[in-house]
Amino acid sequence: MARKPRQARSKATVNAIVEAAFIAVAQHGPAAATTRQIADIAGISVGSLYEYFSxxxxxxGAMSERFVADTVAMIQPRVPELVRKDMREAILDMLVYFRAFLQENDELYLKCARHAFTxxxxEYLEPVQRLLLDIVTQHMMRHPETARVRxxxxxxxxxxxxxxxxxxRHLSEQNPSITFEELSQGLSDMVGHYVDQELALAKQSSHNRSS
Amino acid sequence: MARKPRQARSKATVNAIVEAAFIAVAQHGPAAATTRQIADIAGISVGSLYEYFSxxxxxxGAMSERFVADTVAMIQPRVPELVRKDMREAILDMLVYFRAFLQENDELYLKCARHAFTxxxxEYLEPVQRLLLDIVTQHMMRHPETARVRxxxxxxxxxxxxxxxxxxRHLSEQNPSITFEELSQGLSDMVGHYVDQELALAKQSSHNRSS
DNA sequence: TTGAGTTCCGAATTGAATCCGAACAAGCAT
DNA sequence: ATGCTTGTTCGGATTCAATTCGGAACTCAA
Structure with missing residues (x-):
């Protein structure tokens, strides 16, 4: 960002630019989205973009930050509810929330996320990683039996x-080879089975040690 | 591709262009890699690029195809050996092969794969998907007890x-939060535990049914 | 050897990203 | 309120890369 916004209106401008960028990228992809398009959608001139973004x-980058922040903000208030649930169910819930999040506003976020790696x-994923680790930690405190998972x-x-x-990727595919339900069930079972198996192994090994 | 190569030399040119593109992208990233750079590295003129690529x-796109084809070609000859092994070991082996593959030629492929989603x-992953499914199928034929996995x-x-x-992503990170060994062990256990757990559940349910 | 088809070249064109100096608006002191 | 300073916006000028185009150089079969 070339300059820090001092006045209120310029903060609004920055915001407008980021939102316009989401729309332009969703429409044309990141390579084909031009500064003119973004400026037009934001209702400012091209030159003004460069007052705030180098x-x-x-x-x-600002879009990525915004996307990650919104994702975290979307999950955060649901953490207390999630950590109370059974792990498999919590994961399924999160995936459904995430899907809904990606699809809101006519799939605005999904269309951008498809190209996110450009x-x-x-680099911006770290807050999500922290959130997930936080959820896991809280979950473990409520379900102490899972503490033995490696x-x-x-x-x-x-x-x-x-x-x-x-x-x-799945949501972006035109005709995916599996359904979303199969995918989310698979992800949830993959984690759930892993934990169950780890617990079974832990129990077995402590049993061996004590016998 | 704007035109099909008819003569032998033009096939070499196409090849040179793709290889040059790998080098240019690895050096500058896909956005900053210019057609001039690619042409220079390939030892041809800019205009010639457009004889073969629109x-x-x-x-x-050709780079992606090449990358996927090379990946498949790298794994393919090892399939007989892989399907004979224990599943966890086979997965660990594949991951180690894949890492070595990404890192050869001064990490040429890794540096490009980082930006692959641009x-x-x-779209090009399908051959890899087929190969993996093929490995799984062959593996199941040799280990019939795994047939009950859903x-x-x-x-x-x-x-x-x-x-x-x-x-x-892990190999591209400067200081990753986990080691490659932890990552590959985790991936292998994730699959291994999943299968074990599925088999345990299958055994249990058939037991229930018969009792 | 030759000419029709193929391949290569690089200057010219086009259009997008970025820069810049002037015009405008907001805050502030008098 | 009025003039001054600083922040903000504008849109044309500049720069640079992608793509086009017309013709030169090459290949190969007859």
């Missing part, structure tokens, strides 16, 4: 990458 | 998306 990349999206960090890493990308 | 996108990479299709879908993207 280049087009920076606008994409924008070095991964490799929680690796699991959340895999899950966040595999889960987000698989869902985004 | 635009830059098409070159990226190029609508997903949702094989969903599992390979999740695995191909989650696995490839998690590995590419």
């Amino acid at each position: 280049n087009k990349e920076a606008i994409f 924008m070095d999206f991964e 490799n929680i960090a690796a699991m959340t890493y895999i899950y966040i990458n595999g889960g987000i990308f698989a869902v985004v | 635009n830059k996108e098409a070159i990226f 190029m609508d990479f997903e 949702n094989i299709a969903a599992m390979t879908y999740i695995y191909i998306n989650g696995g490839i993207f998690a590995v590419v």
